[in-house]
Amino acid sequence: xxxxxEYWPAGLGALALAAVSLGTYLGTGRLLGVSGxxxxxxxxxxxxxxxxxxxxxxxTEALARALEAAxxxxxxxGCDAVPLPPPPGVTAAGRPLPASIPRPPWAALAVFxxxxxxxxxxxxTLSGTLSFHWDLGPxxxxxxxxxxxxxxILLLGGVLVGFxxxxxxxxxxxxxxxxxxxxxxxxxxxxxxxxxxxVLLSLLLAxxxx
Amino acid sequence: MKTTLVLGAGGLLLGFSxxxxxxxxxxxxxxxxxxxxxxxxxxxxxxxxxxxxxxxxIDRRLFRPTRRVHPGVVPGGILxxxxxxxxxxxxxxxxxxxxxxxxxALFTLLGVAVGTLLYRPLHARxxxxxxxxxxx
Amino acid sequence: MASxxxxxxADCPLFAAFQVRAFLRIWQMNYCDATFERCVRYQRxxxxxxxxxxxxxxGKQLPDLGAPKKE
Numbered sequence: 001x002x003x004x005x006e007y008w009p010a011g012l013g014a015l016a017l018a019a020v021s022l023g024t025y026l027g028t029g030r031l032l033g034v035s036g037x038x039x040x041x042x043x044x045x046x047x048x049x050x051x052x053x054x055x056x057x058x059x060t061e062a063l064a065r066a067l068e069a070a071x072x073x074x075x076x077x078g079c080d081a082v083p084l085p086p087p088p089g090v091t092a093a094g095r096p097l098p099a100s101i102p103r104p105p106w107a108a109l110a111v112f113x114x115x116x117x118x119x120x121x122x123x124x125t126l127s128g129t130l131s132f133h134w135d136l137g138p139x140x141x142x143x144x145x146x147x148x149x150x151x152x153i154l155l156l157g158g159v160l161v162g163f164x165x166x167x168x169x170x171x172x173x174x175x176x177x178x179x180x181x182x183x184x185x186x187x188x189x190x191x192x193x194x195x196x197x198x199v200l201l202s203l204l205l206a207x208x209x210x
Numbered sequence: 211m212k213t214t215l216v217l218g219a220g221g222l223l224l225g226f227s228x229x230x231x232x233x234x235x236x237x238x239x240x241x242x243x244x245x246x247x248x249x250x251x252x253x254x255x256x257x258x259x260x261x262x263x264x265x266x267x268i269d270r271r272l273f274r275p276t277r278r279v280h281p282g283v284v285p286g287g288i289l290x291x292x293x294x295x296x297x298x299x300x301x302x303x304x305x306x307x308x309x310x311x312x313x314x315a316l317f318t319l320l321g322v323a324v325g326t327l328l329y330r331p332l333h334a335r336x337x338x339x340x341x342x343x344x345x346x
Numbered sequence: 347m348a349s350x351x352x353x354x355x356a357d358c359p360l361f362a363a364f365q366v367r368a369f370l371r372i373w374q375m376n377y378c379d380a381t382f383e384r385c386v387r388y389q390r391x392x393x394x395x396x397x398x399x400x401x402x403x404x405g406k407q408l409p410d411l412g413a414p415k416k417e
């Protein structure tokens with residue numbers, strides 16, 4: 001039972017995180033990115049409107065008809081006399097439209113968020129560490145004291161995390177896992193920046209408070 | 211429906227394993243950042259390697275560089291890193307911490323929400339650089 | 347021919363659709379090639395907003411196609 005009492009060894013942890021990342025991609029067709037999901041979760045009306053407007057786009061036949069109607073409405077007969085030649089390999093009827101993958105609906109994002117908390121609850125219950133408290137443990141207490149002072153630090157840190165991940169376009173999952181593993185230059189750069197900054201600031205804090 | 215089930219299962223596994231890895235424990239995280247304990251670094255290196263292997267097997271086209279290096283990547287990364295060192299949380303962590311009974315994470319969560327909502331109006335008004343993709 | 351094409355052409359699902367139906371190429375001519383700044387999809391990206399799959403470059407939404415028959 002030590003896997004429930006002690007923290008997991010690196011191999012098991014790596015396996016679990018990779019399973020989440022790959023499983024999400026295989027199951028939803030979209031790469032995992034928590035900061036983006038959180039941003040959509042925080043704007044329910046916009047997310048629901050978006051999902052409604054994308055409804056039915058997986059039906060490529062209906063999509064083709066809708067696109068044709070929109071084209072005729074905009075350009076009239078002009079679309080039959082396009083000076084651009086059809087792309088290579090395309091007949092007048094065309095190839096099948098590429099399938100589009102709709103974004104997850106708002107409810108699915110809410111389920112995701114609730115389930116992460118549930119996962120934490122399950123872990124704390126099974127390991128017997130579940131207890132309710134208003135501090136983040138001795139190390140955070142030593143660095144930032146406890147009570148209201150530490151809460152202000154948490155709030156400030158949270159704002160930086162929210163703002164920074166939106167600005168960088170991803171977080172530990174979107175850039176760190178989904179991006180770096182696919183060798184995306186932007187993700188490698190972002191990861192070096194956020195990890196490097198966290199390391200430098202932590203070393204500095206540890207030194208000052210030692 | 212399938213998406214909901216997949217994200218629910220993914221969230222459950224993510225929350226559970228982040229907690230069992232120690233990623234939601236500020237002391238563990240701080241220990242990783244000051245290189246006192248390298249275990250969690252290996253977790254991430256390993257996860258990245260396994261993901262790379264998986265994505266290679268699924269579809270090589272995933273490796274085409276689609277993520278744009280826009281002017282927000284570096285400053286955004288730096289701000290996120292600073293916040294991460296202060297509150298010990300990447301965006302999903304405060305949710306998991308609340309599940310574990312760490313009520314102080316309510317403040318972190320509130321901060322993350324405020325920061326997230328704050329960014330877009332500022333981007334539309336001031337930054338306005340091209341961030342990337344029609345399909346994200 | 348080295349015209350300035352929309353930087354998002356490669357990952358725009360609509361641009362991909364324009365490539366497989368001859369009559370849709372008129373959109374590409376009028377927006378993606380050279381004058382992409384007036385594409386509403388492009389403008390939304392610059393504002394950091396999400397772009398619905400169903401938003402045409404001229405700002406019109408495709409009609410609601412109804413719930414998909416089967417997921």
